[in-house]
Amino acid sequence: MSEGKPMKPFKTFASAAIPIDIQNCDTDQIVPARFLRKSPFDADFDRALLHDLRFNADGSEKDFAFNRDGFRGGKIIVADLNWGCGSSREHAVEVLVANDIRAVIAPSMGDIHYNNCVKRGVLPIKLTVEDCDKLRKQLQDGPGAEIAVDLDSQTITGPDQATYSFEIDGFDKHRLLNGLDDIGLTMEYDGQIGMFADAYKARRSWLS
Amino acid sequence: MGKTLFDKIWDDHVIFERDDGNVLLYIDRHLTHDMHHRAFPDLKHRGLKLREPDKLFATPDHSVPTTAKTIDDIPEGEMRMTVEGLHKWQKEFGYVHFAMDDDRHGIVHVVGPEQGITLPGIILVCGDSHTSTHGAMGCLAFGIGHSEVKHVMVTQALWQRKPKKMRITITGTLGPSVSGKDVILAIIQKIGTAGGTGYAIEYAGSAIDQLSMEGRMTLCNMTIEAGARIGMIAPDDKCIDYCRGLTFAPKADQWDSAVQYWRTLKSDPDAEFDAEITFDGDLIEPMVTWGVSPQWGVPITGTVPDPKDEPDPNRRAEIEAALAYMDLKAGMPVSDIKIDTVFVGACTNSRIEDLRAAAEVARGRTAKARTLIVPGSGLIRKQAEVEGLDKVFIDAGMEWREPGCSMCIALNGDMLQPGERSASTSNRNFRGRQGPGSRTHLVSPAMAAAAAVTGHLTDVRELLKGDGQ
């Protein structure tokens, strides 16, 4: 049994997008700790995403963007400052994958969460605060409006057809476009790792 | 141009650098805990094994009930499965495992330095964001995700991009009852929870020199709450003395060459940082947080902010939402905030010095709020008992528990009820962190004990004055 769904190569797509108007939406909000011992294959795992913001204690839905018509089933999240700050829990990406969220757009993100997104095939996109504010406003005004994401050309197209370009590290882009798993990739450097380790242990002998 | 402490350690570990700046780094030591137990069956399924099993160190912490002494004491279910998972794969994979009945087990970020697994000059990783803690020992340490955990297990290496570098200098002298916790809360209050994002932070200055190793660990621990994955402090005599004689530290015949190298680990005088910030240590007071982000802090002499004073509308909305969640009134003195439960523990503040600071306040007083004291490791628990601290706590009506993460993350049964309010020495006050609907005020151990014996957030300096201190 593998632990999560295998990564798919990242393809150009367009989808409804969900605005999350919360600054510093930390990983404890994205997936509360009590779900961390669940496996991505458990029934209802998808409900863990933003659980306490989406659901009441009795399991009924709260009035929250995710639950509104038009936003339901969206594959893109448009967030605010410092999305995914907090812990290193990769479940915060697994729950995105479980909900078929393929991209998160935000002005800034937690460093570890950003890396985890890339490792699990979710595209993190950083735009300016103004652009994110504008996109969220457009989505709030017209729920169901679509955003198109093109990783190859590093652009997205908003509901009003305005295009925005974004930066991404070349290596991250390569991994995402090809759905590559890092372990396989690094194994090709096996010989170099061994040689380095030998030399390193010679000069830092107390660590050998 | 000179090199920073960060550069020196980074450069010593570069296996390969790609044209796009991505670097394959050699990893000296890897710590892990129960929440990663699923990595092992996954590796097995894929026919993979550990490249250097003696460099992986595992300890159960997140899922350990603080009333349990052995696995058999854990009730059947998810918690037990998780701790058992980490235990049972040890045989097949060969990593170093500190089992529950081994006094060396405890919170992963307490165990690392305590055992000499964490040493100056190394690169250490762990699948946990508070791995920044270990930078207090003059090494480069950062948290990684679960995919990266498996990557390090199999390759003993990791792909990274070089972060930017920031130096935070704390000048002057810290006042009485002002601890590493207060310093970091003051820093985060100023620079915000994203202030360090993309940076590795080096701490320096006279107030940092003054801190004990425990205080430095607290400071580096919460560096992640400032957004930076890495916090570090150059190793000095205090640090080197701390390492001496520890189980996984250099042995006698290697000691001198190790120390000789460690002494070179400091930023050169002409090294450049991408950002520099200075704080006056004399001005830092005991701190508390009032909101649902570690950046919402205030000195204990201060008041809860009024959203009306905040010009930025998004920030104002955040403050309003935080006040509603925390059930606090704008403008009220923070020392009027009543506390239901006190938690002294977590990888931030569960070391022996932390327990001593809490005991000093608790001695001869009685807790007015439920108080849990949770040592960071079995060894710390033992040491505290040798010093009689357990008796001080128990006499004050506090609960003396077995080591683990406990109420920091509420994954082991120790938790707050909805709406319950804590003074906690942990590092995160996020909504629901200590249980759904929980309300958390982050404080130092001395401040936590002061809240316990008065029932409200209290300036511990005032309280101790009565003791003639």
Ligand code: SF4
């Ligand atoms: S004590 Fe808290 S912050 Fe530290 S490792 Fe455990 S859960 Fe994480």
